[in-house]
Amino acid sequence: xxxxxAESRPDSAQPVVSIRGLHKRFGPVEVLRDIxxxxxxxxxxCVIGASGSGKSTLLRCVSFLxxxxxxxxxxxxxxxxxxxxxxxxxxxxDKEIDRVRGAVGMVFQHFNLWPNKTALGNTTLALRxxxxxxxxxxxxxxxxxxxxxxxxxxxxxxPAYLSGGQxxxxxxxxxxxxxxxxxxxxxxxxxxxxxxxxxxxxAMKELASEGMTMMVVTHEMGFAAExxxxxxxxxxxxIVEQGPPRSIFVESNNSRLQGFLETWKQRNxxxxxx
Amino acid sequence: MDILTNLVNWELYLEYGPLLLSGxxxxxxxxxxxxxxxxxxxxxVALLSASPxxxxxxxxxxxIEIMRGTPILILxxxxxxxxxxxxxxxxxxxVGVLGLGIYVGGYFAEIFRSGFQSIPVGQIEAARIMGLxxxxxxxxxxxxxxxxxxxxxxxxxxxxxxxxxxLLSIITVAELTKNTTQMVNETYAVVEPYIAxxxxxxxxxxxxxxxxxxxxxxxxx
Numbered sequence: 001x002x003x004x005x006a007e008s009r010p011d012s013a014q015p016v017v018s019i020r021g022l023h024k025r026f027g028p029v030e031v032l033r034d035i036x037x038x039x040x041x042x043x044x045x046c047v048i049g050a051s052g053s054g055k056s057t058l059l060r061c062v063s064f065l066x067x068x069x070x071x072x073x074x075x076x077x078x079x080x081x082x083x084x085x086x087x088x089x090x091x092x093x094d095k096e097i098d099r100v101r102g103a104v105g106m107v108f109q110h111f112n113l114w115p116n117k118t119a120l121g122n123t124t125l126a127l128r129x130x131x132x133x134x135x136x137x138x139x140x141x142x143x144x145x146x147x148x149x150x151x152x153x154x155x156x157x158x159p160a161y162l163s164g165g166q167x168x169x170x171x172x173x174x175x176x177x178x179x180x181x182x183x184x185x186x187x188x189x190x191x192x193x194x195x196x197x198x199x200x201x202x203a204m205k206e207l208a209s210e211g212m213t214m215m216v217v218t219h220e221m222g223f224a225a226e227x228x229x230x231x232x233x234x235x236x237x238x239i240v241e242q243g244p245p246r247s248i249f250v251e252s253n254n255s256r257l258q259g260f261l262e263t264w265k266q267r268n269x270x271x272x273x274x
Numbered sequence: 275m276d277i278l279t280n281l282v283n284w285e286l287y288l289e290y291g292p293l294l295l296s297g298x299x300x301x302x303x304x305x306x307x308x309x310x311x312x313x314x315x316x317x318x319v320a321l322l323s324a325s326p327x328x329x330x331x332x333x334x335x336x337x338i339e340i341m342r343g344t345p346i347l348i349l350x351x352x353x354x355x356x357x358x359x360x361x362x363x364x365x366x367x368x369v370g371v372l373g374l375g376i377y378v379g380g381y382f383a384e385i386f387r388s389g390f391q392s393i394p395v396g397q398i399e400a401a402r403i404m405g406l407x408x409x410x411x412x413x414x415x416x417x418x419x420x421x422x423x424x425x426x427x428x429x430x431x432x433x434x435x436x437x438x439x440x441l442l443s444i445i446t447v448a449e450l451t452k453n454t455t456q457m458v459n460e461t462y463a464v465v466e467p468y469i470a471x472x473x474x475x476x477x478x479x480x481x482x483x484x485x486x487x488x489x490x491x492x493x494x495x
Contacts, residue, residue, distance in 0.1 A: 063403050098405040106403050112396035116418040125414060126404035171400075178404060 013041050014077050016103070016182045016213045017062055022071035024057055024237075031057045033237040035071070039182065042211045046224035048248075049234035050260055055217045058234070059184050062215065063106050064097055075100050076181060098130075105175030109187040111167045113159040119146055119170045120155040123177045131178070145173035149203045165196030169203050182213040189220055221264060225249055233257045286466045290457045294467075297453030298474045304370050304449060305436050311375025312435075313428075316382025321412070323387055334383070341380025347441050349373050354445045370442040370449070378435050385427045389420035421493045429486030433479050450474060 015038040024032040031054045039045050047055040060066035062073055064081045073080045078100045082089040092100075113122050123142035127133045133141065146155055149169040159167050168188055175183060185204065189197040201223050208214055208227045218224060224231050224245060231248040233241040235256045241248060248257065323334035341349075350373045357364055364372070393416050401411045443452035454471040458464060 065399050065403060094407075101403060102405055104403065106400070108396055108400065110394075110396050112394070112400040114397055114401070114415050114419075116415070126401075126406060129410050129414070130405035174400075174404075 015040050015074075016043075016076060017215065018072075018074040018077070019058075019062070020072045020074075022058075022061060022068055022073065024054075024061060024066060024068050031237050032061065032068070035237075035239060037232070037239065039213060039215060041181075041213055043229045044208045044214045044216065044227055045230050045232060046228040047215065047217045047232045047234060048219070048221070048224060048260070050263075053234040054237040055234045056186050059106075059186050059215060059217050063104050063184055064101055065106075075103050102130075102178070103181040104184060105178055105180030105182070106184045107168070107171050107175055107186065107188050109190050111159070111164075111171045111191070113167055113170055113174070115159050118156045118158055119151060119162070119173075122159070122170055123174045126174075127177055142173070142177050145177040146170065148176065148206075149173045150199070163196060164192045165199045168192065168200045172200075172203055172207075176207075182215065183207065185214065185216040185218070187217050187219065189218070219264075221249070221261075233260065235260065282466055282469075283463060286457075286461055286463055287470065290461070290467070293453045293457060294450065294470055294474060297448060297450035298478065300367070300447065301436065301439055301449040301451075301475075302478060304367065304374065304442065304447070305432070305439050307371045308374035308378060308435060308439075309432050311371065312378035312382045312431075315376065315379030316384075316386050319379065319383035320386035320390060323383070324390065338380045338383050341377055342384070346373065346377045346438055347444065349377055350441065350445050366442075366445050366447045369445060370439070370447045374435060374439060374442075377438075378431060381431050382428065385424050385431065386420070389424040390416055392423055393419055425486065425490050425493065429482065429489075432482055432486075436475070436479055436482065 017037070017039040019035050019037040022032055022035040023030065035058060037045075037058075047058065049055045057066055061068045062075075062080075064073070067081065072082075079092075080100050081092055081097055083092050083096070114125070117125060120139060120142050123145055124133075124135075124138040127138040127141060128135060131138075143152070143155060146152060149172050151166060151169055151173065154162060154166060154170075159170065162170065172183075172188075188204070189200050192200065197220070201220060204214070204216070204223070205227055216223070216228075226245075228245050230242060231245050232239055233248060233254075233256075241252055241254045241257050243252075249261070252258070319334045319337060322330050323338075325331055325334075350369065353362075353364070353373050354366065354369045357369070397415060398411060401415055406414070439449060440451040442449050443455060446452065450471060454467045457467040461467075
């Protein structure tokens with residue numbers, strides 16, 4: 001246990017995710033600059049910002065799909081990806097990384113389902129191989145997860161025979177079946193046809209209302225306004241503004257945020273005219 | 275019928291049939307063993323060429339390039355005639371199996387490598403974040419999807435291998451071409467041996483192609 005987590009304990013519950021001084025560079029480009037962020041249990045945090053603002057990279061650091069250069073990411077109070085030693089941080093072993101990020105579920109923009117497995121197969125593979133459940137137990141749990149996202153009748157369908165919205169809901173069920181403490185959503189509706197966005201957002205809303213802790217990188221301002229406990233606006237690798245939806249979408253007069261929202265409104269006005 | 279009896283001396287087949295068939299059997303089993311070695315070596319090299327350690331990648335790349343860039347005959351000569359100089363005295367058949375296996379491994383490695391690369395990285399990330407090990411990702415996610423892509427070129431490669439195995443006659447392996455040459459030398463007949471050998475290679479290769487088609491049908495989802 002480290003000092004930073006101990007400090008945040010007394011008054012509130014321990015944050016599920018705790019980020020301190022996070023930096024990430026791709027070559028000469030600094031994609032994340034000194035990010036500090038706590039996500040409390042049952043909190044829904046939506047991250048907005050233009051492409052290239054670093055929001056997806058932030059999420060990928062929280063799942064250690066991206067190896068961060070500087071700073072700390074804690075999941076449930078445990079350091080992710082590194083071990084603290086006297087000489088500084090040392091990369092942790094794969095087993096250790098897997099153990100810490102076992103608490104993290106992730107949903108990707110492009111679903112990333114395994115096409116050689118059915119919906120149920122996708123949902124149960126890790127339950128059997130990683131969690132060591134028997135096929136029966138895994139199937140039961142996988143089926144429950146798929147029913148929860150409204151796909152109880154598609155258990156044995158292969159991804160190729162499912163719509164984009166259905167595929168993304170399978171991906172949500174796949175992450176959910178592992179019973180994570182936090183779900184990360186990386187632009188979960190950006191690759192979907194407009195008429196399919198609703199069903200995925202509905203599944204996410206249900207999760208949020210049941211108290212799932214969520215970090216959502218999204219361009220769906222409606223979802224952020226309605227469901228977020230906190231909205232974070234990122235620009236050029238920094239958290240520029242954060243707060244409850246109202247303070248971000250209505251009250252803030254930060255010029256970078258307003259510039260971003262203005263662009264977004266104009267684009268949407270263009271679409272809603274037709 | 276007169277022409278056929280005059281042109282082809284059928285009695286030769288009675289006498290030399292067993293020799294040709296034993297040559298066919300030798301060709302078949304040498305190629306089968308070489309294929310097994312080639313697939314093993316090819317899979318290992320394909321996996322290692324994605325290694326995070328640069329020298330390992332260079333070695334793999336070098337192996338693939340050398341195997342693809344030099345004639346198989348040279349490799350066989352080196353093993354068969356050069357081997358004894360470094361104390362490696364192997365029977366001709368063993369040299370044949372090893373030589374063909376190592377050689378075809380370079381081609382299999384390329385086939386497998388392109389198969390692995392065809393799997394979108396997102397699928398691997400999804401597996402990694404759920405805690406699947408590298409081995410599990412290879413056996414449960416990569417290979418099942420690769421099969422559809424790699425079976426047709428692999429079968430092709432085996433067919434080429436069978437044809438190239440004729441070169442083993444030069445290092446005295448008693449395979450189909452060698453035994454056919456023996457028949458030619460002993461009988462001074464030319465038409466009968468070469469018609470027979472063409473037919474026997476064709477049967478073997480058709481057999482492999484047939485098995486390939488069956489596998490393709492099975493793995494298609």
